[in-house]
Amino acid sequence: xxxxxxxxxxxxxQSDRSDAAASARPKVAGIVDGQTISHLxxxxxxxxxxxQAPLSFALxxxxxxxxxxxxxxxxxxxxxxxxxGIQLPVLAWxxxxxxxxxxxxxxxxxxxWSVAAFTAFALFTELTFRYxxxxxxxxxxxxxxxxxxxxxxxxxxxxxxxxxxxxxxxxISRLTGDAENVRVGVQNVLFVSLVSIGQMLGCAVLMAVEDxxxxxxxxxxxxxxxxxxLYFRKRLSQAYRSQSDSFSRITATMAESVxxxxxxxxxxxxxxxADHFRALVEDHARYNYTxxxxxxxxxxxxxxxxQLFMALLVVVGGGHVLAAEAPMTLGSMxxxxxxxxxxxxxxxxxxxxxxxxxTAMAGAERVFSILDTAPEWTDPPDAIVPDHLAxxxxxxxxxxxxxxxxxxxxxxxxxxxxxxxxxxxGATGSGKSTVAGLIxxxxxxxxxxxxxxxxxxxxxxSPWLHAHLGIVPxxxxxxxxxxxxxxxxxxxxxxxxxxxxxxxxxxxxxxxESIPEGLDAEVGERGSALSLGQRQLICFARAMIxxxxxxxxxxxxxxxxxxxxxxxxxxxRLLMAGRTSFVLAHRLSTLRHADWVVxxxxxxxxxxxxxxxxxxxxxxxxxxxxxxxx
Ligand code: ATP
Ligand code: MG
Numbered sequence: 310x311x312x313x314x315x316x317x318x319x320x321x322x323q324s325d326r327s328d329a330a331a332s333a334r335p336k337v338a339g340i341v342d343g344q345t346i347s348h349l350x351x352x353x354x355x356x357x358x359x360x361q362a363p364l365s366f367a368l369x370x371x372x373x374x375x376x377x378x379x380x381x382x383x384x385x386x387x388x389x390x391x392x393x394g395i396q397l398p399v400l401a402w403x404x405x406x407x408x409x410x411x412x413x414x415x416x417x418x419x420x421x422w423s424v425a426a427f428t429a430f431a432l433f434t435e436l437t438f439r440y441x442x443x444x445x446x447x448x449x450x451x452x453x454x455x456x457x458x459x460x461x462x463x464x465x466x467x468x469x470x471x472x473x474x475x476x477x478x479x480x481i482s483r484l485t486g487d488a489e490n491v492r493v494g495v496q497n498v499l500f501v502s503l504v505s506i507g508q509m510l511g512c513a514v515l516m517a518v519e520d521x522x523x524x525x526x527x528x529x530x531x532x533x534x535x536x537x538x539l540y541f542r543k544r545l546s547q548a549y550r551s552q553s554d555s556f557s558r559i560t561a562t563m564a565e566s567v568x569x570x571x572x573x574x575x576x577x578x579x580x581x582x583a584d585h586f587r588a589l590v591e592d593h594a595r596y597n598y599t600x601x602x603x604x605x606x607x608x609x610x611x612x613x614x615x616q617l618f619m620a621l622l623v624v625v626g627g628g629h630v631l632a633a634e635a636p637m638t639l640g641s642m643x644x645x646x647x648x649x650x651x652x653x654x655x656x657x658x659x660x661x662x663x664x665x666x667x668t669a670m671a672g673a674e675r676v677f678s679i680l681d682t683a684p685e686w687t688d689p690p691d692a693i694v695p696d697h698l699a700x701x702x703x704x705x706x707x708x709x710x711x712x713x714x715x716x717x718x719x720x721x722x723x724x725x726x727x728x729x730x731x732x733x734x735g736a737t738g739s740g741k742s743t744v745a746g747l748i749x750x751x752x753x754x755x756x757x758x759x760x761x762x763x764x765x766x767x768x769x770x771s772p773w774l775h776a777h778l779g780i781v782p783x784x785x786x787x788x789x790x791x792x793x794x795x796x797x798x799x800x801x802x803x804x805x806x807x808x809x810x811x812x813x814x815x816x817x818x819x820x821x822e823s824i825p826e827g828l829d830a831e832v833g834e835r836g837s838a839l840s841l842g843q844r845q846l847i848c849f850a851r852a853m854i855x856x857x858x859x860x861x862x863x864x865x866x867x868x869x870x871x872x873x874x875x876x877x878x879x880x881x882r883l884l885m886a887g888r889t890s891f892v893l894a895h896r897l898s899t900l901r902h903a904d905w906v907v908x909x910x911x912x913x914x915x916x917x918x919x920x921x922x923x924x925x926x927x928x929x930x931x932x933x934x935x936x937x938x939x
Contacts, residue, residue: 360550361667368673372495375452382444382451389441390500394507396434401651402515403427405644413640441500449496457488460679468685469751473711483679487672494669502662505655512652519641519648523626527649530618534653537614538660541607546664548600555593562589615653622649686753692770698777699762700727700858700889702748706757709747717743718912720757725905730890732900732920734933735909741893742783744909745861748891749780761859779857783864783893785848787836792821793828795847799855811853815880817846842873849880860890864899897934906930 376383407427411420460483516524566573566582573582626645629637702725709718718740725731733741746752747759750766759766761774779799787795796811797803808828812818824830824843836844852860862881881892882902892899900906900920907917908930916928923930 359671361664362671362674364666364670365674368670368677371677372452372491372673375455376448376495378455379448379451382447385440386444386448386500389437389444390503391507392437393434393441393504395511396430396437397508397651398511398515398648400427400431400434401512401647402644403430404647405519405640408640408643409638410640413638441504445496445500449492452495453488453492456491456676457484460484460488460676463680463682466684467682469746470685470711471682483675487675490665490668490672491676493665494673498662498666498669502659502666505658505662509652509655512648516645516648516652519645520626520629520637523622523629523645526621526625527652530614530621531653531656534611534614534656535660537607537610538657541603541610542660542664545600545603545607548596548603552593552596552600555589555596559586559589559593562586611657618649618653619646622646688771689768692773693764693768694770694773695762695764698858701725701760701762702859702889702891703760704744704747704757705760707744707747707754707759708756709743709752709754711743716755716912718747718754721909721912721914722757723905723907723914723917725889725891727889728887729904730885730892730902731905731907732892732894732903733907733909734894734900734930735915739909740912741909742863743912745780745863745891745893748859748861749778750774777857778859778861779852779855780861781845781848781852781863785836785844787832787839787844787847789832789834791829791831792824792839792847795832796828796850796854799851803854807854808850811850812846815846815849815853815883817850817876817880820846820876821850840873842877845877846880849877849884853884858888860885860888861893862890863893864895900934908933 403423404427407420407423411417411423464480513524516527562585566586573579622645626637626642630639630642704721704723707718707721708716710716721740721744723731733744735741743752747754747766748761750759750769750771753767761769766774788798793805793808796808800807805828809818812821821827821843824839830838832839832844832847836847839847852862862885878899881899884890885892892903894900894903903920905917906920906923908915908923908928910929916923916926916930918926918930920930924934925931
């Protein structure tokens with residue numbers, strides 16, 4: 310049973326250079342088969358992305374605009390490029406001139422001076438080369454640095470809807486693989502191509518002057534080498550792409566299997582997974598083999614071609630040297646040999662550069678498409694920045710959908726007076742987290758309005774609102790670093806004492822300090838080194854130190870033990886004291902302390918009221934309550 314993914318039929322099997330990074334994202338189960346792979350590819354969004362794009366002058370102009378701030382380096386670079394284009398042909402010509410001149414005449418004194426001049430020029434050539442490389446690297450690095458920062462800054466300004474639609478892997482590959490391809494393009498393609506073309510032209514002129522008949526011979530051979538190059542280059546780049554693509558499938562599978570190892574082992578899927586993995590590795594080996602075979606044919610062919618050509622030159626050139634009338638000098642023949650070599654060597658390089666240019670174009674296209682993505686909405690220019698937030702929140706007939714035509718909320722209305730605690734309950738998928746996102750202005754309502762202290766959130770300044778609003782999301786997020794860093798992240802100026810004070814206010818300082826290394830304990834990847842309860846307390850402390858007027862707690866669904874639950878409940882109550890707070894509750898114990906309960910079902914408010922009233926009323930909530938309390 311083979312579960313190898315078929316490379317796409319048009320041969321344009323796409324690859325993102327950054328696959329390894331992109332696919333490091335953990336996925337649920339370690340189950341790998343053809344379907345999972347195609348799913349993986351779909352999710353990373355690379356199925357519809359091309360690896361190369363045609364040269365576009367608009368794109369090139371836009372890229373060059375990024376070199377604007379480095380004009381002086383650019384000017385230096387172009388000077389070295391121009392110099393490099395003529396230096397090598399001149400050196401080759403110099404060898405012949407020395408042979409034809411002082412060597413032929415047997416003039417030792419002049420020979421010495423010519424060789425000295427030649428050496429000096431050679432040194433100058435290498436010095437130019439050094440700066441050519443240095444400045445090109447500097448420009449490439451600077452441009453890519455600016456591009457990456459621009460992309461990242463741009464992302465931070467985009468709205469939540471964008472991130473819902475874009476898989477993380479795809480965003481990562483924009484920042485890594487695509488940006489990297491652009492860097493190579495900026496650093497190499499233009500300058501190396503110009504040098505190569507200059508070198509070829511220089512050699513062509515010198516050869517034509519030296520012996521135009523031999524030069525015609527050279528011109529006749531050039532298309533053969535170019536054609537050979539084109540033929541193999543295309544196949545080789547396809548082979549390399551398949552190679553890196555299959556390798557990325559291996560790393561993705563590896564990452565997936567490791568993060569899903571519990572599922573794998575508990576369902577005894579080790580054998581199946583190992584078989585799938587072996588199939589992937591075999592597949593990869595085959596692509597390696599193809600690439601090696603192509604390379605192994607191409608290089609010797611190129612070599613053979615060069616040698617045959619040299620032999621031909623020796624025969625024809627030798628004929629000219631031996632000719633009775635106007636014989637060619639030996640020095641000229643040597644000169645010609647050097648020039649011919651220099652004329653041919655850039656052909657392969659130019660082919661390579663062309664290839665890199667196309668890849669860079671595709672990268673640039675995607676990078677710029679990010680920079681061109683406008684946020685779905687922005688604050689109005691005259692956004693209101695009140696100088697005080699009391700914390701009165703009202704949802705008025707709010708309707709909302711994540712995707713057009715699939716409404717998630719319908720006519721949701723409720724009010725939280727300043728300082729009140731409102732519990733929102735309801736079955737999974739009923740729209741609780743969505744309501745939280747609307748209050749936090751992560752999204753704007755489609756109909757109706759969310760009013761904060763009487764201001765429609767559409768008219769309020771988002772930074773101002775976010776400065777006064779704290780949200781502890783359902784999947785609480787810890788950043789890599791220590792507990793201390795994770796807590797003070799919302800308030801960069803906070804000291805160790807502030808952090809300890811926040812924990813003390815939540816009555817959980819001891820709990821956190823009893824963890825080995827206490828505040829300085831590393832939280833591990835996404836908090837993996839901590840228990841769920843500990844993670845939650847850290848998120849609470851983070852909210853505490855930010856001291857928001859409005860607080861939203863999206864309770865995690867996962868079950869925790871009664872002791873942790875009691876502690877969490879207490880910390881929660883301490884955190885909510887004195888703020889308008891919304892608790893998206895799964896646990897009924899949370900509800901006891903709420904001032905108001907909103908029961909949601911299918912995106913609508915089913916009923917709302919004070920907890921006592923609702924229980925007495927015998928509605929949906931009373932039923933829920935009755936079942937839970939028994
Ligand atoms: P839970 O109790 O499981 O947390 P919830 O009440 O918080 O559920 P929401 O997360 O608000 O539910 O989801 C409400 C509906 O919106 C669900 O049907 C869900 O599938 C849909 N939904 C949520 N987030 C998105 C999203 N980013 N894109 C599209 N649909 C979404
Ligand atoms: Mg939710």
